[in-house]
Amino acid sequence: xxxxxxxxxxxxxxxxxxxxxxxxxxxxxxxxxxxxxxxxxxxxxxxxxxxxxxxxxxxxxxxxxxxxxxxxxxxxxxxxxxxxxxxxxxxxxxxxxxxxxxxxxxxxxxxxxxxxxxxxxxxxxxxxxxxxxxxxxx
Amino acid sequence: xxxxxxxxxxxxxxxxxxxxxxxxxxxxxxxxxxxxxxxxxxxxxxxxxxxxxxxxxxxxxxxxxxxxxxxxxxxxxxxxxxxxxxxxxxxxxxxxxxxxxxxxxxxxxxxxxxxxxxxxxxxxxxxxxxxxxxxxxxxxxxxxxxxxxxxxxxxxxxxxxxxxxxxxxxxxxxxxxxxxxxxxxxxxxxxxxxxxxxxxxxxxxxxxxxxxxxxxxxxxxxxxxxxxxxxxxxxxxxxxxxxxxxxxxxxxxxxxxxxxxxxxxxxxxxxxxxxxxxxxxxxxxxxxxxxxxx
Numbered sequence: 001x002x003x004x005x006x007x008x009x010x011x012x013x014x015x016x017x018x019x020x021x022x023x024x025x026x027x028x029x030x031x032x033x034x035x036x037x038x039x040x041x042x043x044x045x046x047x048x049x050x051x052x053x054x055x056x057x058x059x060x061x062x063x064x065x066x067x068x069x070x071x072x073x074x075x076x077x078x079x080x081x082x083x084x085x086x087x088x089x090x091x092x093x094x095x096x097x098x099x100x101x102x103x104x105x106x107x108x109x110x111x112x113x114x115x116x117x118x119x120x121x122x123x124x125x126x127x128x129x130x131x132x133x134x135x136x137x138x
Numbered sequence: 139x140x141x142x143x144x145x146x147x148x149x150x151x152x153x154x155x156x157x158x159x160x161x162x163x164x165x166x167x168x169x170x171x172x173x174x175x176x177x178x179x180x181x182x183x184x185x186x187x188x189x190x191x192x193x194x195x196x197x198x199x200x201x202x203x204x205x206x207x208x209x210x211x212x213x214x215x216x217x218x219x220x221x222x223x224x225x226x227x228x229x230x231x232x233x234x235x236x237x238x239x240x241x242x243x244x245x246x247x248x249x250x251x252x253x254x255x256x257x258x259x260x261x262x263x264x265x266x267x268x269x270x271x272x273x274x275x276x277x278x279x280x281x282x283x284x285x286x287x288x289x290x291x292x293x294x295x296x297x298x299x300x301x302x303x304x305x306x307x308x309x310x311x312x313x314x315x316x317x318x319x320x321x322x323x324x325x326x327x328x329x330x331x332x333x334x335x336x337x338x339x340x341x342x343x344x345x346x347x348x349x350x351x352x353x354x355x356x357x358x359x360x361x362x363x364x365x366x367x368x369x370x371x372x373x374x375x376x377x378x379x380x381x382x383x384x385x386x387x388x389x390x391x392x393x394x395x396x397x398x399x400x401x402x403x404x405x406x407x408x409x410x411x412x413x414x415x416x417x418x419x420x421x422x423x424x425x426x427x428x429x430x431x432x
Contacts, residue, residue: 005280009276013268013269090249114252123186125177125333
């Protein structure tokens with residue numbers, strides 16, 4: 001029954017694609033909101049889960065029992081964040097991060113369940129002096 | 139021995155393969171020992187010399203599969219060769235898509251802090267792999283060679299739509315994945331010194347490795363087709379030889395046997411099952427000719 005087998009194969013493929021599109025593109029087209037976007041639509045967001053993107057403000061990172069406190073800023077707005085868990089090894093002040101979590105009710109800060117480090121597409125030698133002719137070696 | 143590959147062509151592909159292996163070995167050596175760690179990433183930067191080249195070969199392989207499929211669909215250039223090339227390249231594309239996902243995941247965990255996230259770049263990459271696995275499945279659905287080749291070619295072309303979407307996803311939508319490092323539309327290289335040269339070597343080496351494996355896979359596919367058509371020719375020759383009548387039970391009334399050159403394959407089968415089958419056929423022929431004689 002080649003025709004029937006073809007239909008089953010086709011249906012499986014369509015179902016797999018449908019699942020990926022639903023699961024992935026559904027929330028990845030708005031993968032994150034920047035701090036200023038999130039602050040602007042705070043009333044609408046309430047305490048629903050979303051991803052928040054911003055730069056970790058230097059000097060605000062404080063370790064607390066069972067987590068870490070810091071501020072993130074983007075587009076002129078700043079939000080204070082509390083994260084419970086282990087930050088990734090590249091987590092540091094000044095870097096852009098994407099936080100999965102939600103706003104606290106009222107005027108509280110952002111509760112993060114996971115910190116994702118957003119890396120830039122530039123790769124610069126850590127010891128520029130070792131690389132001859134490197135324009136960044138100054 | 140080999141009916142398809144000339145000695146010279148075989149030497150050329152051997153040289154390509156050797157260059158690819160030496161290039162990959164040099165990339166590993168430069169990537170692990172010579173290049174410096176990077177600001178922020180430290181030693182994690184070393185996956186830069188593998189992951190983008192592998193992802194590029196994935197694009198290239200699906201591009202070649204699609205171009206070959208279009209060449210097959212275009213009536214003036216239609217040839218089974220294009221179909222074989224498309225199938226061979228798509229197989230490699232799936233392998234390199236899997237390598238892209240695996241190396242990306244290994245890189246993602248220590249840098250981002252997660253093995254996987256459903257951002258637009260990662261999702262469309264997974265989709266790309268699934269689409270071409272579907273293409274390979276479609277190639278296995280039975281049918282006449284022409285029908286199979288045509289329906290697969292259509293699927294290959296449709297699936298390719300995801301490649302530009304995947305490439306542009308980091309510019310169209312917000313993603314965790316960074317924008318392009320080398321294939322960046324702004325054309326500003328963001329890697330410095332020996333790191334950039336190692337990355338370039340990685341791109342060249344993996345592209346050569348792809349070309350080498352593609353040629354080998356294409357030859358295997360061509361040999362398979364050759365074997366199938368050879369098998370058909372000898373099977374036809376056998377049937378004709380059986381129809382020619384058996385000399386061991388010749389009867390005076392038999393009509394003169396048509397002259398058929400017996401294939402070696404048919405001759406080697408004489409004396410056992412095939413012989414008795416041949417006798418049965420020849421006795422039927424005897425009956426037919428006696429009817430004609432009356």
